[in-house]
Amino acid sequence: MSKTVRQHVSLLDVATLVLTAVLSAIAVWIALRGPTGPIPVHFGIDGQPDRWGPRSEVAAVVGLMALISGALAGGFGLAAAKAGDQARRRSHRIGQFVVLATVAIVSLLVVQSSLGIGIWTGAGTAAVPVSISVILVIVGAVLGRVSPNPFVGVRTPWTFKSRLAWDRSNRLGGRLLFWTGLAGLILTPILPTTLSVTLLIVLILVIAALTIFESWRVWRADPDRQPF
Known part of the structure; x- marks a missing residue:
């Protein structure tokens, strides 16, 4: 990696790659090894499941989160690297951070709610x-x-x-x-x-x-x- 490229790569770019890879792996695992029976896939405003479906549906949602992480957060990272001034670069990095945080939280909520696995289990x-x-x-x-x-x-x-x-x-x-x-x-x-x-x-x-x-x-x- 050249010095010029390293100067434009931030920890947020690394986090984008890691989160995208982790979510992609989780989506594949759910699709191949997840629960075989119907699992909750939709919830009402009270947080209770009101629709059940196959594991492939949950895998698709997590896969979508991986796509959003890679495309949107990655896009912000590329825009930040190409920004000509510090203020615009900071704005793109903030956007990247917000996307990563939101995707991570929503993904955890999906996995926890549908599979009972996550930091909020219980x-x-x-x-x-x-x-x-x-x-x-x-x-x-x-x-x-x-x-x-x-x-x-x-x-x-x-x-x-x-x-x-x-x-x-x-x-x-x-x-x-x-x-x-x-x-x-x-x-x-x-x-x-x-x-x-x-x-x-x-x-x-x-x-x-x-x-x-x-x-x-x-x-x-x-x-x-x-x-x-």
Whole structure:
């Protein structure tokens, strides 16, 4: 490997390769050696299985996660390596990190829920709101650091016409998502699963609406905004 290539390869690129390979191996194992009887493949909002199917269906989902890891996270890694400025490179790396974290968490949830194998085995239906909450914490922690780009962040017509609108709406969204995820982790053991998931979904929609409004509000007040 040349020095130039090594300079553009990060730990996230290595993690992308590892996660893609591991998920691919798990998908093959499930398809060939997984449970032979019907297994839960779909779950209701309460976390209880409402449809059963063959192991090939679970293998396909895990295989899809491997594809997303390799294609999307790998794509972010390539874009970061080719980025001409540090801000854009950082944004692509943040996108890569979010994809890897989300794919890993969702994959663990799928394997645990369908096969009973994973770090949340024994956690029951609480694994669903816990997974959502962890993803919100991760996304919220990095969202405010994203520079303008077409892939990651609060992307509205107004954020692309005002750097101030981009920065403030993404910071607002990051804070709200982070604290929502943290609250979810705290309240999940207390609240019923159905209520926890419903509240998280409602709050995500509210946060999305607030960040869109914030992007418009800041753009309208920004003297340096670009016109449409």
